[in-house]
Amino acid sequence: MKDWRLIQVIQEMYRQQAEMYKNREDKISDRIVSIYQPHVRPIPRGKDRISTEFGSKQLVMLKDGYTHIEKLSWDNYKEGSLLTESLETYKRLFGCYPERVLGDQLFGTRENRRFMNGKGIRYVGKPLGRPSSNSKEQKRLLQKEMPERNAIEGKFGQGKNGYGLGKIKARLKDTAESWxxxxxFVMNLLKLAAGSLLSVLQIYYWLVTEGYLTTMGNRSYTQFISRYLRH
Structure with a gap:
């Protein structure tokens, strides 16, 4: 069965390459770049050091230091188009809309701003159009609040540097997503432990007792979580 799936992936990859060669194109939808990980897509990043990345793309919300994954996909997507959906998720989780939204400029589209204005949500970002009479005051407020967005970037850095978020080695799609x-999940637990009477060791024993470390279907998960919960 494994070899049959591999043959199917190779046939589809050959079809894609032949079609691009025939049409003299250098891109195609759902392009396969790995026969062992056919779900992985090249994602252009536009960065100076790395122009293209391979892996899952995550849209994450941050509240009080805790992270919530709104969307995890192996295909490229525009985060700005998912803002209204994310705000509705926020309301469903916490019972109200957030007071303000801090994000990249790509979240500040006219459609998103209209939605946020209608819900009484303040968007922290550069205003559209010509500068208003109180533009200097708005600029000072923006310079004061925008550094708070570093918290979400720091959370990504914490996951990559401390927990291997950028080095997922699982081949299967479901296994990689679970990883x-x-x-x-571990970062949220450590945040909870830091602000409560629970110790990291207590949380680890709770995970073992409840069976979370044994039902993940992969021994490496148990080793991974137990290792970092000891830090």
């Missing part, structure tokens, strides 16, 4: 979810 990513486990990393955010």
């Amino acid at each position: 990513v979810m486990s990393i955010y």
Whole structure:
């Protein structure tokens, strides 16, 4: 069965390459770049050091230091188009809309701003159009609040540097996604332990007792979580 799936992936990859060669194109939808990980897609990043990345793309919300994954996909997508959906998720989880939204400029589209204005949500970002009479005051407020967005970037850095978020070695799609979810789960647990009477060791024993470390279907998960919960 494994070899049959591999043959199917190779046939589809050959079809894609032949079609691009025939049409003299250098891109195609759902392009396969790995026969062992056919779900992985090349994602252009536009960065100076790395122009293209391979892996899952995560849209994450941060509240009080805790992370919630709104969307995890192996295909490229526009985060700005998912803002209204994310805000509805926020309301469903916490019972109200957030007071303000801090994000990249790509979240500040006219459609998103209209939605946020209608819900009484303040968007922290550069205003559209010509500068208003109180533009200097708005600029000072923006310069004061925008550094708070570093918290979400720091959370990504914490996951990559401390927990291997950028080095997921699982081949299967479901296993890799479970690995990513486990990393955010552990970071949230450590945040909870830091602000409560629970110790990291107590949380680890709770995970073992409840069976979370044995039902993940992969021994490496148990080793991964137990290792970092000891830190």
